[in-house]
Every structure is written in structure tokens, then in C-alpha cells.
Amino acid sequence: MAIPVVDPARYDEQLEAKRERITRDFARFAPPPLEVYPSPPSHYRQRCEFRIWHQGDDLFYAMFEIQESEGAPEDPKKTQKTVVRLDDYPVASRHINELMPVLLDAIRDVPLLRRKLFQVEFLTTLSGEALITLIYHRPLDEAWEGEARLLQERLGAMIIGRSRKQRLVLARDHVWERLEVDGRPFVYQQVENSFAQPNAEICRSMLAWAREVTRGSQAGDLVELYCGNGNFTIALAENFRRVMATEISRTAVASARENLAANGIDNAVVGRMSAEEFAAALKGEKGGRRVAEWALDDYDFTTVLVDPPRAGLDEASCRQLSGYSRIVYISCNPETLADNLETLTETHEITRFALFDQFPWTHHCECGVLLERRA
Numbered sequence: 001m002a003i004p005v006v007d008p009a010r011y012d013e014q015l016e017a018k019r020e021r022i023t024r025d026f027a028r029f030a031p032p033p034l035e036v037y038p039s040p041p042s043h044y045r046q047r048c049e050f051r052i053w054h055q056g057d058d059l060f061y062a063m064f065e066i067q068e069s070e071g072a073p074e075d076p077k078k079t080q081k082t083v084v085r086l087d088d089y090p091v092a093s094r095h096i097n098e099l100m101p102v103l104l105d106a107i108r109d110v111p112l113l114r115r116k117l118f119q120v121e122f123l124t125t126l127s128g129e130a131l132i133t134l135i136y137h138r139p140l141d142e143a144w145e146g147e148a149r150l151l152q153e154r155l156g157a158m159i160i161g162r163s164r165k166q167r168l169v170l171a172r173d174h175v176w177e178r179l180e181v182d183g184r185p186f187v188y189q190q191v192e193n194s195f196a197q198p199n200a201e202i203c204r205s206m207l208a209w210a211r212e213v214t215r216g217s218q219a220g221d222l223v224e225l226y227c228g229n230g231n232f233t234i235a236l237a238e239n240f241r242r243v244m245a246t247e248i249s250r251t252a253v254a255s256a257r258e259n260l261a262a263n264g265i266d267n268a269v270v271g272r273m274s275a276e277e278f279a280a281a282l283k284g285e286k287g288g289r290r291v292a293e294w295a296l297d298d299y300d301f302t303t304v305l306v307d308p309p310r311a312g313l314d315e316a317s318c319r320q321l322s323g324y325s326r327i328v329y330i331s332c333n334p335e336t337l338a339d340n341l342e343t344l345t346e347t348h349e350i351t352r353f354a355l356f357d358q359f360p361w362t363h364h365c366e367c368g369v370l371l372e373r374r375a
């Protein structure tokens, strides 16, 4: 894993290389021209984690650069880990970059805060909030908490302390993000250590795109899998009569429900269930109290939205998706997306295709695909 090298003058060049690669790799599915959404070239990640490296009286932020090389025949793959010192990090938001040196200055000479601190995680928002998690290799006590509260005031950022089996939340365990999409403000609770799209500007583009491709669908209902904290659910609810969204993580489901309420959305339900079990429930092959309460037969699902983890969908889930007229597939891994499209394009054609540069300066790409059932 290489640490991204940010060089704004070369941003367009790196994006063009991605456009060419994705266009070439997906040509066999005959998609329409690729819509490309650029990221800010620097300071685009709202969350980052760093190791803390202690060196004599000093300490600094570090990341590991991992290189793989060919080794001896008895040990053919050698991985080499190099510690890279980071005094700033142009990948991270400006707010994170402002906090980085101030935090180190504040803890360098305070043994209660510094001792056995080995990792720091920052979570910031476009709305201006910041949450810092300090992770230790020692139990945290009241004395730590007293110092950490002073630090919290000094930084104007919320603090969480973590250690084995310990999580001390000094203010809140979440931030509130505010994303304006199509002139509409949406608010999102984002919980520490839980998934949120890392690049907030790209997230706005993804939400705007998803709203556009599903506009005018009020005659039908949306079923959403892998909904996380309700990121898409909230932005898309007004395009549909009703929305049924599911997600496996307990924290994310609680957050999604909080977010529905915070945005005044009353036509969406979020259920906790794995995508695989929910597929069985939709087919009528899984019962139980939760499934009965959802009254799935009362819905008229015309559109399905999926945003799976990097592993993509298994064959059975793809077959299940083929049952809907319209499929919106958000993917953070072009390889598994292409595998899944082999199945989905048997019944559906790609009518919109987008590349979102969620991870500039890396080979990773986020894609959005709209598929419509062939006539």
C-alpha cells in the first residue's frame, strides 16, 4: 500500500487515466459514455487515522508504506514495511491538517495524555465539526479523563479515549455532517468507527447523481441494501412513494433511524438484517416477527439500490436483483462490479454509468451504474 502523493497540478492527468481504464474495462457491457465526477485535488478525506511514533522526547504522526518484492525461492513474497513521518497530510481535510500539529503540541509534554498513545483517528465534517479518537496501550483512568477534557477545550474538538475494552466518550460519539445536494440541505449523524463515505464532496456528487437517475419514481417503491447510516435513503426518499432499506450493522441502523428523524423523512423504514437474509425474506423464504412487521407484500418495489462492500454481490444476490425493473448499483470496487455486471446485463442494460473520484491519487475508483430491464 502506497501513501498517496498529492500533486494538484497533475490531478486531471490521474483522473483521465482512470476514465480511460474504466471505459476500457467496461466496454464489453456497451455502457453509455462515462460521466466523470472529479474530487477536490487535495484535502478531500474527512476521516484519517495515523500511528503515533515516539522518538526520544518527540513524537510524530506516521503511516506505513508497504512494499512487496520478490524474495528468495523459499520465501517468494517479501513485504517490507517502512515508517513514513507525516507532519501534514494533504489527503486529509484542512480541518484535520490544522488539528494535527496543535494536538501533538498539546500532548508532547503531558505524560498522562502521551504515555502509550499509539494511534489517533480524526473525523471531520464540511459542517465544521471534529472528533478525535486517542487510542492507547494502557487503561484510561480519571486522571487521563481530566487532562483529556482540558485538551478537548483547547482544541475545540470532541475527544474519545480508547484502550482494550474501554471507550470513554467525553462529548459525543458522533459528528453531524450537513451536505447540500441540489440546493437541499441533508444532515447526517456519522458515528465514530462506523462507515461514512470518506470524501464528502464526492458523496454530494454521488447523492446528486442517484437523485437524478431515480427522479420521478413516485409511482413505485425503493428497496435498498447495504444502506449504512441512510446516506442514500435520506437523499432519495422524496423520489419514491416508500423506501425499505436494510443494513447489517447495529450502529449504522441506529444512526440511519436517527438520520431519518433528523431529516423529517416519514416514508422510509430501516431494518437490521444481512442482505442475504433480506433477499430470502423478499422471496418469502424467511419469516419471523421482524419480517412480518415490515409487511413486504404491501410494497411495489420498482427500483433496487445496492452499495455493497468491496467484495460485491454473490451470484444469488445478482439473480435476485434481476427481478426489479431498475437497479442502481454503487460500487467501490470495479473488479467485483464487472463480475456482477456479467450476470445483471443478461436481463438489464446499462443506461447511465458514472465514475466518482472518491480516492484520488490511488488506483481505487467508485462507480455508479443504472441498469434498466431490457424490453
Ligand SMILES: C[S@@+](CC[C@H](N)C(=O)[O-])C[C@H]1O[C@@H](n2cnc3c(N)ncnc32)[C@H](O)[C@@H]1O
Pocket: 195, 196, 197, 225, 226, 227, 228, 229, 230, 231, 232, 246, 247, 248, 249, 252, 273, 274, 275, 276, 307, 308, 309, 332
Ligand atoms: C460501502 S458501505 C455503504 C453504506 C451506505 N450506503 C453509505 O453510502 O454510506 C457498505 C455497507 O454494507 C454493510 N454490510 C456489509 N456486509 C453486509 C451484509 N452482508 N448485509 C448487509 N449489509 C452489509 C456495511 O455495514 C456498510 O454499512
